[in-house]
Amino acid sequence: MFPQSPSIASASNVDILIVDDEPTNLRVLSTIVRSYGYQVRQAISGIVALRAVQIQPPDLILLDIMMPEMDGYRVCEQLKFNSETKDIPIIFLSSLVSGMDKAKAFQLGGADYITKPFQVEEVLVRIDYQLTLRTLQIQLQQKNNRLREQNERLKQEIEIRQQTEVELRRSEAQLQGRTQQLQQALDELKLAQTQLAQSEKMSSLGQIAAGIAHEINNPIGFIYGNLDYASEYMEALINIINLYNKYYPQPHPEIAKRIQVSELDFVLKDFPKVLKSMLVGAERIRDIVLSMRYFSGYDQAYAQQEDIHIGLDSTLIILQSRIKEQTNRVAIEVKKEYGEIPPVNCYSGRLNQVFMNLLSNAIDAIEEKLEVVEEPFHPIIKICTQLSNSSKQFQDKNTQWVEIRIADNGIGIAPQIQRSIFDPFFTTKPVGKGTGLGLFISYSIIVEQHNGQLQCNSEVGKGTEILIRLPIEVPQSLDVSTTRKVKIAPSSLSLESDIGEM
Template sequence: MSIEELNQELTRLRQCLQQLKTDNAELRQAVLEYTTQLKQHKSEQQAALLERQRIEEQLQTTQQFLYSVIQTMPVAVFVKDVVDLRIVLCNQAAEKLAGVSADEILGKNDYDLFPREEADFFTTRDREALNSKKLLEIPEEIIRTKSGETRILQIKKAPILDSQGQPKYLLVVRYDITEHKQAEAQLKQQAIELEQTLKELQSTQAQLIQSEKMSSLGQLVAGVAHEINNPVNFISGNLTYANKYIQQLLNLLHLYRINYPNPAQEIQMTIQEMEFDFLVEDLLKLLSSMEIGAERIQQIVVSLRIFSRLDEAELKAVDIHQGIESTLSILEHRLKPRANHVEIQVLKDYDDLPLVECYAGQLNQVFMNILSNAIDALEEALIQGKLSHNHPQIRICTQQLNAQQIVIRIIDNGLGIPEQVKQKLFDPFFTTKDVGKGTGLGLSISYQIITERHGGSLECVSSLEEGAELIITIPVVQPKQ
């Protein structure tokens, strides 16, 4: 090899060595950079791992917190899957409500926990909530627990949706409102009892007032009857003598006219001026009307005495017909024809009744209340022009049902009583009359007198346009206390 060739080879070797140094330096730099990247990646991985651990710990803490919240909630919470509605989560309140432990609940559905009929109903409502993807509220639902206890629940069912908006779980929250409902029912019952007590107190108060009024009225009536009776007896007794004396005077005048047919001119003129023949005829009629009036006053006095029955405040065997007649006598002025309506006819169909043991004054009060109501109904129908037949009529029928009971029926041919009114007919303070025309106590007190005081019954039979019938049934003899 020549020196030139050797020099060329050395030059080439030097170039290769220089290239190797350059490549080595680049390799060192690349290794250094890669090492740096590896260190950075490892640091990032460690940071990511630490962050993941922190998130997992936080998630676990949150899950534990939520689990504790669910477990300590006072309402029963169930979470079901959407496939076959098996329970995947429940809390302690749910265990208490079901009456079994969580181990006996988890993994089961309603068919494992309830009778089939109830399970069908619960499953239908679950599917309804899932299909609607909305909250379903059930205000009240009754279940039977495993122990056989019946509970009343208020239920809310809400689907839990995934990221695609499809139901993944069903959240069921059950509020046990059994005690609340029982308390509510108890309060309602207490309210009803209080209302009933108040009505009874009002009724008792009204009856006491009415009884006092009737007692005062009875005393007043008896006093008036007594005060009227004396002068009426005086008038009635003297009318007999007055009639006799006037007849004698008229006979004497008649004899004078026969024996002295041509009296003095002055006497003849006086006879003509006074219309003597008319005066004689009218005087006899006047005396007759006075006798009729005096007899009517005496009848009214007797009726007032019978009606008030102050001397018969205790149980006594009386003639029922006499009590009815005395009441009709007092009401006679309302039965007669008047300017705005025709006469109200009273038809009587009396059976041969025995003497009935009763509180006569109170029983007469019942007759007065019922007959007054019948007259009121007929008068109103007449005034309004609604009585098509225009023949108002009250029928009074009495009958002995058997040896122990009698019945009195008072029937009018008025417009009848609507069903909704008939249901409240005997309630205290219930009235269909205008303010000031009725207290609503008449039939209520009558009902109490018949049912409580006499151990009988008072009922109403009526239909619209067919009048009304009040039926009184009482025993002939009151049972011994």
């Protein structure tokens, strides 16, 4: 008994088709094969064989080659051509013994070749061998299929994971974007809040200044207005006293005594001087009041033609207390080199705020230098104005510019921080002294609200010059209420004047 094939539980389950045109051969072979427990079907020709296979594909075919009408080769060819029958093992049976015939049989897909007359054992061993091969092949295919299925499932899982990962990444990116947006909104809000606080501070400062100016204006008006009369009356009285002296050189002893006690000669000489200094003082108060009123024009809604020099002078008067001599330092000299410039269409209150920021920075820089230098130096703030036809830097030949330079011989700005000085909240000053908004706000007022330019040139130890360029014409309806994003101005530029020469 030959060994049982691994896939087939018993030989009785195995269906073998025997094809031979010789009925005797067919019968003998069938009897042998059947006697070993296999199920056998018979086909007397190639055509019958094909039909039998079509009805029920067998597990193996024993196929004679030499047959009329359709030989074994053609039967084999047709079976191999069909995807459903191509894997059925075919063992050729033939009395043809040439190598060519065998080669053809194998080329057409035959699994084996048995030469007639055959040995029964040989046939059975070969059948068994082919069945085992077929079973192994089926098992391999099944395994392959299972592997393919597992592979598919894995692929699907990987795809799902990849998709999930992509979605995760997308939602992470969205989240990051949202966080960034929120952070940006928060930053903008903080900035707007601080700007608002600054502008409210300026506006309430302006209101206080306007209020004080208004209150002082009337009394100073009385004083200033009456000083003329006082001078006139004083002159009249002095004339009369002089006449008395001339015509009554010997007055009553009581009057003579009073003249001596009162030091009349000194009074007569000093009185005009007193009145003169009262006039100077009153004029000064009047100037301060005017400056305060001018400076307080902070929240003006429309641009107007303004004299820049008045704005600069008003700001200087407001800052007078910081410029003059202090207990720990000498006075700062303010050099003015005002050129011939036309009125500029501008928001004067806002420009004054810029002048205030720049002059305050200049004073701070001088005070900082005074704290660190060994040898005494003469602190100077120089303010120059001039008209220029074109800007070297910007090559705009059609625009006329008013240039305002505010230079100091203070501490200067280190090159590595020059890029940052226009950034909001950038300050090198101690907490409580600087908010770091002065230059940021000034930049926004000059560049965004007046279409101007703001540049800085500085050298450590020598000083700093800030150049403002204002175009002569400014659009009337600038939206000044919006908070814009920060633009960083070019920090170090070659300016025409030399700070070192001050």
